[in-house]
């Protein structure tokens with residue numbers, strides 16, 4: 001029995017799975033027996049430093065030996081240092097942190113803060129955005145209600161603003177709107193980077209009516225776009241930024257990062273989590289930020305994504321979108337077919353909600369030779 005068959009015994013069948021079973025991983029490679037597969041999908045944008053990074057292993061080992069777990073009922077230096085590091089890495093003005101465990105949980109808490117602080121009952125989101133599968137995060141996820149939402153009601157009324165339609169902004173954000181939540185580069189939608197004019201219109205309307213701007217950087221954050229956060233590229237000032245995935249490089253961890261004004265209005269008991277801010281996760285947050293900065297990985301992302309852009313279109317790829325290492329390759333043929341053909345050649349890429357867009361979310365340590373392999377393989381595939 002292989003692992004897929006074994007999993008099917010007692011796990012709910014809720015995931016479509018790839019036809020590989022890795023038995024090890026190292027750098028940007030997954031090992032499957034004798035096969036070495038270049039992982040340009042990074043476990044859904046999680047493996048920021050690749051696999052088995054020595055600094056991560058050291059930090060985890062040292063922290064595990066020292067104190068494996070304590071909750072937020074006691075203060076811990078490692079948690080304070082992780083928050084210092086994240087506040088220093090985040091865009092100016094976002095300097096207070098609440099640690100959670102997943103992207104959806106971070107968004108859930110950000111939306112809760114917005115509703116509590118404004119006392120308002122509506123939230124606006126952008127069409128094609130994805131924010132997670134919990135009650136509030138799912139409510140602001142485009143298409144969820146028709147597909148998988150499942151709850152009888154949403155916790156607030158939601159207005160979806162048509163993506164990149166500046167003319168739709170003012171009508172959908174009003175004095176009743178607690179917050180607008182937006183992915184600046186929509187990941188699941190196929191690495192679709194929003195028009196800066198649309199993002200500027202969202203920010204301006206939020207400021208005009210007193211709605212909070214929540215930027216969901218669960219996928220775009222932690223250096224993936226070649227800057228600490230996509231916010232750095234868009235010249236906006238969110239009230240709240242959420243991040244997860246790469247934050248601790250593979251250890252479950254998420255964060256709500258907010259302004260001093262929001263922090264000042266938030267008090268004891270307003271938010272909480274048992275595992276959020278646990279010492280193992282915090283040791284890794286510090287390490288991920290330290291390695292990104294020490295090894296100039298955002299510079300690597302900028303150079304490597306420029307290389308990829310210069311070599312595209314190629315083979316079935318007719319266009320490229322996204323920012324940094326959140327890349328969408330628009331194909332003339334179905335993305336799932338191209339993904340399977342690449343996997344046959346030992347390159348792992350992802351698909352997206354757009355049936356013609358392949359998604360790349362490579363580790364930030366990915367080198368030119370790995371991308372050259374991708375480009376050479378694409379060039380060998382049928383163009384149409």
Ligand SMILES: Cc1ncc(COP(=O)(O)O)c(C=O)c1O
Nearest residue numbers: 102103104130131132187218219
């Ligand atoms: C932009 C964005 N927000 C939120 C989430 C939800 O994160 P999680 O799966 O950690 O709950 C995801 C996950 O793919 C995401 O891409």
